[in-house]
Structures are given as C-alpha cells and as structure tokens.
Amino acid sequence: MTQQGLSVLMGVAWLSAAQPAVAQQPPANWQTxxxxxxxxxxxxxxxAPAVLASVRLEALLTADGQRLDAGLxxxxxxxxxxxxxxxxxxxxYREAAPTLKVxxxxxxxxVAYGRANLTRRIAVKPADGAVEQFVLNAGGLRVTAxxxxxxxxxxAVTYTIQSDERDQFGNRANVMTGAKxxxxxRLNAGIYQLTSIYxxxxxxxxxxxxxxxxxxxxxxxxxxxxxxxxKLVAEPGGDAVPDTQWSIQTPTGEIVKExxxxxPTHILAPGTYAAIAKKGGKSYRRDFLLxxxxxxxxxxxxx
Numbered sequence: 001m002t003q004q005g006l007s008v009l010m011g012v013a014w015l016s017a018a019q020p021a022v023a024q025q026p027p028a029n030w031q032t033x034x035x036x037x038x039x040x041x042x043x044x045x046x047x048a049p050a051v052l053a054s055v056r057l058e059a060l061l062t063a064d065g066q067r068l069d070a071g072l073x074x075x076x077x078x079x080x081x082x083x084x085x086x087x088x089x090x091x092x093y094r095e096a097a098p099t100l101k102v103x104x105x106x107x108x109x110x111v112a113y114g115r116a117n118l119t120r121r122i123a124v125k126p127a128d129g130a131v132e133q134f135v136l137n138a139g140g141l142r143v144t145a146x147x148x149x150x151x152x153x154x155x156a157v158t159y160t161i162q163s164d165e166r167d168q169f170g171n172r173a174n175v176m177t178g179a180k181x182x183x184x185x186r187l188n189a190g191i192y193q194l195t196s197i198y199x200x201x202x203x204x205x206x207x208x209x210x211x212x213x214x215x216x217x218x219x220x221x222x223x224x225x226x227x228x229x230x231k232l233v234a235e236p237g238g239d240a241v242p243d244t245q246w247s248i249q250t251p252t253g254e255i256v257k258e259x260x261x262x263x264p265t266h267i268l269a270p271g272t273y274a275a276i277a278k279k280g281g282k283s284y285r286r287d288f289l290l291x292x293x294x295x296x297x298x299x300x301x302x303x
Contacts, residue, residue: 052101052102052103052104052126053101053102053103053104053124053125053126053127053128053130054099054100054101054128054129054130055099055100055122055124055130055131055132056097056098056099056100056130056131056132057074057093057097057098057099057100057109057111057132057134058097058131058132058133058134059072059096059097059111059113059118059133059134059135059136060133060134060135060136061113061135061136061137061138061139061213061214062135062137062213062214063135063137065214067096067097068096068113068136069096070096071113071114071186072094072095072096072111072112072113073092073093073094073111073112074091074092074093074094074095074098074109074110074111075089075091075092075109075110075111075112076089076090076091076092076093076100076102076107076108076109077089077090077107077108077109077110078090078107078108079105079106079107079108079121087108090102090107100124102124103124104124104125104126105123105124106121106122106123106124107121107122107124108120108121108122109121109122109132109134111134111136113136113138113186114138114185114186114187115161115175115176115185115186115187115188116136116138116186116187116188117136117188118134118135118136118137118188120134136188137188137189137213138186138187138188138189138211138213138214139186139187139189139211139212139213139214139215139216139217140184140185140186140187140211140215140216140217141161141184141185141187141192141209141211141216141217141219142182142183142184142185142216142217142218142219143159143179143181143182143185143194143196143219143220143221144181144182144218144219144220144221145157145159145181145196145198145220145221145222145223146220146221146222146223147198147222147223147224147225148223148224148292148293149222152181152198152223155180156198156199156267157180157181157196157197157198157221157223158178158179158180158196158197159179159181159194159195159196159197159221160174160176160177160178160179160194160195160197161174161175161176161177161179161185161187161192161193161194162174162175162192162193162194162195163175163190163192164190164191164192164193164208172193175187175192184216187211188211189211189212189213190210190211191208191209191210191211192208192209192210192211193206193207193208193209194206194207194208194209194219194221196221196223198223198225198267199225199227199266199267199268200257200266200267201248201256201257201266201267201268201269202256202257202268202269203223203224203225203267203268203269204269205221205222205223207219207221224269224270224292225267225268225269225270225292226267226268226270226290226291226292226293226294226295226296227265227266227267227268227294227295227296228265228266228267228268228288228290228294228295228296228297228298229263229264229265229296229297229298230246230248230263230264230265230266230275230277230297230298230300231262231263231297231298231299231300232244232277232279232284232299232300232302233299233300233301233302234301234302235301236299236301237299240262240263241262241277241279241302242261242262243260243261243262243279244260244261244262244277244278244279245258245259245260245277245278245279246258246259246260246261246264246275246276246277246278247275247276247278248266248268248273248274248275248276249273249274249276250271250272250273250274251272251273251274251287256268256273268290269290270290270291270292270294271289271290272287272288272289272290273287273288273289273290274286274287274288275287275288275298275300277300279302282302284300284301284302284303285300286298286299286300286301
C-alpha cells in the first residue's frame, strides 16, 4: 500500500467517527489506494509451462549385440498409478528406435520383442540427445515335431510354452499356447517346458529346453501314436449307427476322449483302451490295443 493510499483510508475512518451525519465523497484517488491493497482469495497465478524433454529408446538382444531394427513394440506409462491402481498408458510406438518427447520426470517403459519383453523405469531430464538402451537378454526357439521319425502333418501338432517359474500352487505360467511347429518364437533367455499335443486326445510329449540370449534353440519333439476310427454296428461289417455317443477310456476308467458321431476318428497314444458306445439309453463296450503307427477301425457290435 502506498503512503497516499494509507492516508486516504485513515481520513475516511476519521471523518466517519467525527461527523457521522455529514456525507463525504472520497477523493478521486481513493479507488487507487484501495486497489493497492493485496487481495485475499484471488485467482492463483498460472502454473509455469511444463519443461519438455526428449529421449531416444533403443533395444538390444544382448549387452554386446547390435541394436534391433524391427519387430518391437514400446509402451510408455506414467510412473505413478492412477486412481484405479494401474499406471496410465501415455504412448505406444512400433518403431525400432522411437524418440520419446514428454515432460521431464520419471516413466515406466515396456519393450516387447515377440514373447520376450523388458520393463524398467527411466528418468527423463530436461535435455535433448539422451539415449536409453534396453537389453532384452533374449533368444529364439524353433520347435519341430515328428511322428515315427517322419515330419508331423501340417496342423496336426500344437504346443504350449510354459515358464520355469511356479506359483504358490506349483503351477507354471503359460507363455504361449496353440503354437505351431516350425515358427521362430522370441523369448527371454531361460528354461521353458514344452507340451506338444498330436491330435486332440492324449498323444502328448513334454520336454524342457533352455533358450540362450542371442541364439536360436532348435527342439525336436518325437511322438508315438496311432489313429483309430470307431463304429457302432448292428452286425460285424454293418453300417455305422449315426449320432452315437463315444467315450474312450483307459483300463482304470479314466476318460481319454469323448465325442459324438457315426465314425469319429482320434489320434491316441499307444496302449490299451475301452471304447464305450451309447445309443438309445444303452451302452456297448469293446476293449482294444493300439500300437505306434497303427491305423485301425474298432467296431462295437450291438448285442
């Protein structure tokens, strides 16, 4: 407050006390004196503009390897979680080496290369030209399958990749399901379990493999199995009864496969089985033996 403004305010107060019945007009400069007093509860000053910075993101397979030039997906998150407890996704890039332009501060970055990925926090400083390198420590895995020494038919085999880590119940985590043989799968270096299924029943092979960083691991899974077709007939060699319910079981009663049809065909692991056909509220059974490489037809006769 100026000295002039202070004297005006004191004058008004004195006049009001000494001559309350006389109206006095404030001097012309009274308003100027009032506006010089700081306002309480007024608008907050505008925040300073955010300081933008840029950082280049790069990914390598190994610490001494070359920079990856394709096949990468980058996701940038805010370092602090949102109200729902999840971090906020700020940007997604599919470039090999994107330049991140954001406000200076901390961020969480995830880079994915196939099934291999790495997540870590970075600090972006208000300066240009910074480079953040992400070493994925990853390799490749190619799985092939054979049946009796011959390459498995196309689309006959699928496999699942599980990590070596287990949860509190001893279960492994699935890394990839429904994978096809012959494809190169990019994975973080480590030990994995492969579960290969030939057909849709119990022709299953499991094996552990080790994926090394910067290398391609080749795994061959060999299956032993046979193929079986089932028929419910009124007499040997007769026509198949349609819409029959089938249950293929082990000698101890464990169900291996269930299906419905006139002549269902399944691939099974070698062994002894029971074929149980149900039709019209009745059940019919026949035991059979399946050897590796067999392709047989099992007839169940209505008696």
